[in-house]
Amino acid sequence: RPEILIGHAHSIHFFTRYLIAHGIDDVRFASILSTAETLLPAERRDIEAHFGPVLFDRYGCEEVSLIASECDAHDGLHVAAEGLWVEVLGGDASTPGRVVVTDLINRGMPMLRYEVGDLATVASGPCSCGRGLPRLGRVFGRTTDILYTPAGAPVSGVSILDTFLIHIPGVKQAQIVQDSLDHVTLRLVPAESYGQPSLDHLHRALDDVFGPEMRRDFEVVDAIAPTARGKFQFSICELDPAQIPPA
Incomplete structure (x- = not known):
């Protein structure tokens, strides 16, 4: 059996959740190396709760x-x-x-x-x-993951995911796309518990981050495809630079 697991951060997290969901407890590694994507604190907690303190994050570029x-x-x-x-x-x-x-x-x-x-x-x-x-x-x-409030204040897409989206019941995966300064679309992969309470929670969370002026649409989808390089992109900013107020 391999002693070291190397993979994209989110993929390792999905793999861990799969093992837990199917009661598989005999897959162990001496070290797990997370790379290519931002490792979220909640993902680290889940991975280390299952495998122990063997997770090491790495950062690099091509x-x-x-x-x-x-x-x-x-x-x-x-x-x-x-x-x-x-x-x-x-x-x-x-x-x-x-x-x-x-x-x-x-x-x-x-x-x-x-x-x-x-x-x-x-x-x-x-x-x-x-x-x-x-x-x-x-x-x-x-930096291309940065979104903006209607007033033009920058918001880190990763911080949005880490702050509230991963804690919302009924949502397995999400992606937020901003196409104008006052509008976002939130794509959701629902879990079994998805329902109106999930939407109410999402509305409150978006109000907290962007303000009630931010218009929003929700799209429920079966899956959110990774990029061509196999990475999951949580936030996508489609704004033209001319639309962003100067800092």
Whole structure:
């Protein structure tokens, strides 16, 4: 049997839920490496509740490969500073900023201050593991996942998912699409318990995040297809940049 499981964050979570739902308890791993997608706190709790504290999150991109990864302390992600210079523009320990990387090894096609398109925070203070590498606090996903309130305030799509959508009864999967500054469409894959209480909860949650001025439609679907690269995109912003008020 394999000792290490490597996969997309959401896929590992779906796999864990499948094992739990079918009472399969003899599948175990020495380590589980989550990559390619933002690992949500609720997903981590579910995975570790079933497999134990063997989950390690990693962050990277196609252009420079591995950027940062967790250690045994699970307190942020250590930057692979031996070969990369990583900056978080406009960010700190509490505010996400834009991730910019410089590849110090690639001499064939140098990447100088390349903006990856992701948002992350910076971890403060030394890690208890003793490593001196700089750390990212949390990776929040693509800048293209950012949605906006009718007033033009940015809202992280990942934070919406993490804050309330995964806690709504009757909803197995969801995707939110913004096509204008005052309108979103929420696609839902229903669970058996889906009903009017689920919709009432969704309306309240959307009001809390976007305000009651945000118009919304709900589409109940059988499944939400992943992207061509196998990733699940929770939030999609279709706004033209000209529609977004200046910060």
